[in-house]
Amino acid sequence: MQLLIAHGEATARLALKRVAADEEDLETIESGEGLETLEMLLAPDSPEVAVIDWRLPGLDGLELCRLAHAYHAAGPPYVILLAPADCDIAQGLDAGASDCVRTPVNAAELRARIDVGRRFAALPWARLTGAAPDAAAAAAKDTPEEKFALSAQRTLNGDDPDEGDGCGSKFELESVLVAQ
DSSP states (O other): OEEEEEOSOHHHHHHHHHHHTTSTTOEEEEESSHHHHHHHHHSTTOOSEEEEETTOSSSOHHHHHHHHHHHSSSSOOEEEEEEOTTSOHHHHHHTTOSEEEESSOOHHHHHHHHHHHHHHHTSOHHHHHTOOOOHHHHHTTTSHHHHHHHHHHHHHHTOOGGGTTSGGGSOOHHHHSOOO
């Protein structure tokens, strides 16, 4: 699995690379410029997880999130946006970031967030999005994970035959929000 680290400062890229170095089976690639990062994110062999600086030179992290999210409507890459203290995390998430974390970031927290991205990227996206499954996805179609993912998709779409008309399975957003 590939991890893209995109930051304008070489020292920051090195520090981020060290955080990810403990991860097994994770190939780290780097970019220091926005347009190069965009090319990597939109390539057919794009990285599954990306850590992108909000203020990346050339094309900032917000715009990269918007473009990558529009191109990859669902599934990887899982983008972790690094947000300085004066930036609005909600704006980053609205732009399409999968996760957004304040900088400076704790190494253990970033490592955990990268692990979340790896789990996200490992989901059976071809089956979930209706794309033609590849040989590996076809071979794994009867695994418990596949069955769970399909059941979750049906439930969220409201077309799970075990859930009646699907209305009972929908969440009421107000019931889970904390009053401010």
